[in-house]
Amino acid sequence: MSVINFAFLARPNIFRNFLKGNTSRIFSLNTTNYSTEEPPEVQEAPETVTREPSEKEKARDRTKVIPVETSIRYLKSAAYKETYGEYLVWEQYRRNHKGMFPPRKTRKTCIRKGMLSTGNPCPVCRDEYLVLDYRNVDLLKQFISPQSGEVISYSKTGVCQKRHQELLISVERARDFGYLTFDVPFREYDYSEYYNEKNESKK
Amino acid sequence: MSFGSNLRMFANKASLCCNVNKVTLELFSRCSTVAFLQYDKDPGPSFSNPDVQKLLKSMTRVQLEKVYKKRSVSDNTVEYKFMTSEQLEKQFRKAAERAEKLIQMPPIVKVKEDSQKVISRDPALTNFSNTKFVIADITYGVNSSDRKILVRQTDGTLEYAPLSIRKRINQIYFPHPGRKIRLPRMFEPEHLNRCLANFQYEFILDRACVQFDPYEKEYHEITTKVYNHINESKRFDDLRSTRHFGPMAFYFAWHQIIDDLLYDMIKQDYLKNGAELVALYYQLNGIDYDKSIHEKLETLVQPQSTIQSVLKPKASDDMHEEIKNAIGKSAEDFTADDISFEFIETFVKTKALKKVQLELALQALRETNDEKKKLYHGLKKAHGIS
Ligand SMILES: [Zn+2]
Helix, strand or coil, X not given: CCCHHHCEECCHHHHHHHHHCCCCCCEECCHHHHCCCCCHHHHHHHHHCCCCXXXXXXXXXXXXXXXXXXXXXXXXXHHHHHHHCCCXXXXXXXXXXXXCCCCCCCCCCCEECCEECCCCCCHHHHCCCCCCCCCCHHHHHCCECCCCCCECCHHHHCCXXXXXXXXXXXXXXXXXXXXXXXXXXXXXXCHHHHHXXXXXXXX | CCCCCCEEEEECCHHHHHHHHHHHHHHHHHHCCCCXXXXXXXXXXXXXXXXXXXXXXXXXXXXXXXHCCCCXXXXXXXXXXXXXXXXXXXXXXXXXXXXXXXXXXXXXXXXCCCCCXXXXXXXXXXXXXXXXXEEEECCCCCCCCCCCEEEECCCCEEEECCHHHHHHHHHHHCXXXXXXXXXXXXXCHHHHHHHHHCCCHHHHHHHHHHHCCCCCHXXXXXXXXXXXXXXXXXXXXXXXXXXXXXXXXXXXXXXXXXXXXXXXXXXXXXXXHHHHHHHHHHHHCCCCCCCHHHHHHHHHCCCCCHHHHHHCCCCCCCHHHHHHHHHCCCHHHHHHHHHHHHHHHHHHHHCCCCHHHHHHHHHHHHHHHHHHHHHHHHHHHHHCCC
16 A cells, blocks of 8 residues: 555545444545546446536535544544554655655645645545544644654644644643643742741741 | 832733632632542641651652653753763762652642732722732842732722732743643643543642642642542552652641551552551651651661662672562561551551451561561571571
């Protein structure tokens, strides 16, 4: 399974299968390649469709709001395990860019007008069941460096700017609510401040 | 009046902020209904008593691995160096000294009550402004507890600022690392209960240390809540070898609920600590006991200094050492155990609340100890040492 094949994941069946408890997940190629290699089911679709959105369009549709609870369940499910294996969500993602050096910043957003507007959406946008929320601890943990305890830069994870902002906010909230633990700065107490004064005041 | 060189005034939206404080107070009063044991008199003097401090420190059982566990902080650099063995030893000593600092116990002091101290009443200033003015002296180098912070009320009264405003203003001008101006939502009862259910004890206590000062009522409520939860879940190991173990033991001894902790110590074969806990209990509750036990234990059991365990070469020629390593106890340890046994047993018979449980635990430990003793003497004979 090469890295490029990760690009994004065939949507509609997965959702139903995941909710049913059926664990099989399918990878599809980039949308640009999608039409050239024709699985029989896809070919059927255009014939029947008159005004209904095609399978291809359905796969890119991101208007449906997935509740966090679903996302939390998904991250624990076998379907998730099969898709990502032992890797972190962003680990196998590669950015597309011309030339040797990637642009300093990642793209502004992957989703425009409720549709995926790119063939290589960022690791959070490509899987619609990854919902950034302060309660979704398993997902947030994947974006925190075990060395420094900070959120890993988008230059490493490849997350688009919009999602990165969302990520920063949800990590901050998670810490505020105590969902995410972190190493609290050490506080040194000056005992004389608490004990000597009292003795003086008693005298 | 003059307050140092830098005087700063600002029309703070004090009335609004006061409302916020009220809300948090209400939240706390709600959570405090659940088994909140207060210190009935000032615990400060007994906590800072050198004897008590010594007992608490010894009970903490410092392990360097736990004190220096991996932390994920932004400055996480490692330095590699070539060293001679003397230099290495010196470094170990330094590390042990630093560990001493890192497990400094948060002080226990009584709750400080707000008191209104009016400086002057100037009715002429009534309705000068419809907000309060907070006046703070932000001279560099003044201790934040000594800093002068005053409030000019809307009715013209000039008075010392209440503690909540003091804390906020101090945090604005001289921020404490890690402290938030707004109370982290984690300390609200429902979220705190969730954190407790996930056993994040050390995290909660560490954060409470940074967020609150030891004399705040909220600090007392949160810490006691955590200690009570630990007492129920019996996960004392989570706090062992951290800076919070001492205050926890102190809290238990003060409120006479040491049974579970004592049971845990007996089960884990930390008999000396058990004896110390009982001694602490006697001392805090003003009960007379034979103080010579400390000296006896001290002479027999070397204070398990962590440096020595690191420095000691593993292979030793001494037969005594070898046997000790095989069994985990030396002859001195056995006699010390006997002394502790007696001391704890008298406590169990007279004062303990969970007598049966403790007696059974003592019985079990005594049996295993006897077996070890037999083995020890057997090995000694086999090696031809008397
Ligand atoms: Zn994106």
